[in-house]
Amino acid sequence: MSATRVLVLNSGSSSVKYQLLDMADGSRLAMGIVERIGEETSRLRHTPLARGGEAREWAGPVADHDSALKAVSEELARDGLGLDSPELAAIGHRVVHGGKAFTEPTVIDDAVLAEIERLIPVAPLHNPANLTGIRTAMALRPDLPQVAVFDTAFHTTMPESAARYAIDVETADEHRVRRYGFHGTSHAYVSRATAELLGRAPEEVNVIVLHLGNGASASAVRGGRCVDTSMGLTPLEGLVMGTRSGDLDPAVIFHLARVGGMSIDEIDTLLNKKSGLVGLCGDNDMREIERRIGEGDEAARLAFDIYIHRLKKYIGAYYAVLGTVDAIAFTAGVGENAAPVRAAAVAGLETLGLAVDGALNAVRSDEPRLISPEDARVKVAVVPTDEELEIATQTYALVRPAEKT
Ligand SMILES: Nc1ncnc2c1ncn2[C@@H]1O[C@H](COP(=O)(O)OP(=O)(O)O)[C@@H](O)[C@H]1O
């Protein structure tokens, strides 16, 4: 019996999402999430799809990513799908920052671990969690190939004109300061799925992808290749996010240090963890913001308006970068679920050929779908992302190249 299963671990700053897939037929055997790691109110939700699919949930403190992974491994074992299974071919890991070195999925060895560790200063919320996931998985299955799939890889096709900041070249090169971009696995998957939804080859279409989750980023994809993206050296730049500011005048940092007396670490925490939606109105969850707006809450309204204003600026910018746009695709938690965000983001852009059909936009579905009027020049799509499937596909192609389909 050949091993055809891949376990995917997507270790985020405060969560671990996982899926077990059988690549022989692409079926999902189990999936789940451990949320709010490090808080008293952590929660695990495990769905054993191969065993009837009835979800199991439990709540209680999960101290760290190591404990979270052990809990995941126990849940899988309860369904006979444990990490000790001989059917497991590999474990695929999402790694957020791969710098310039990693343009492809990579089998993890000591040198790869060291490079991911070296990049911690430019992905402080993410790379440490990714590393813990890898190390715990390696300890549980030292014999299996562990593969890193990098968020940055899809963006390595950006031209220098988009990737370079306009700062002194020598300083930039010495410290490897440039735009790397993140959420690349999602941008790659969603831009391809959008082309498919349009019934066209990825090489033929230009797509603006709006990945709006807790972290949020936009990308301009020309013919299947990324030509610009909103996140930069770190996942802090660009759109307004759940807890991150996105774009601001860099002099804000000098001002807060010199005039506000804040330390660099304090400013880092402010911009990464206490800004964005949570900084503006106290909530980082768009559902809560929508509810508060419904009650006439002005802080929530302003937070929403600032979020939308930034989103609209990036739609305009990437429209100009691409010249011709075939589709705009909304994805991730907010993009897939928040109809008011989608409607507001394209409102008033009719002269660019952009519009949303109210009835189509209101439909809730897990399927990729168009929400623009039938005769729209530029299609607006909702395309659920599937980073885990993409990571599994890339992982399996690397460890079982002969069986690649
Ligand atoms: N039904 C919904 N309506 C509006 N927003 C939602 C809904 N469901 C999820 N979200 C938003 O999606 C966010 C999480 O998105 P997700 O892509 O899972 O993020 P991440 O992978 O970065 O943790 C939540 O913080 C919330 O704002």
Ligand SMILES: CC(=O)OP(=O)(O)O
């Ligand atoms: C890179 C990034 O922002 O990831 P996430 O959205 O998972 O926080």
Ligand SMILES: [Mg+2]
């Ligand atoms: Mg995400």
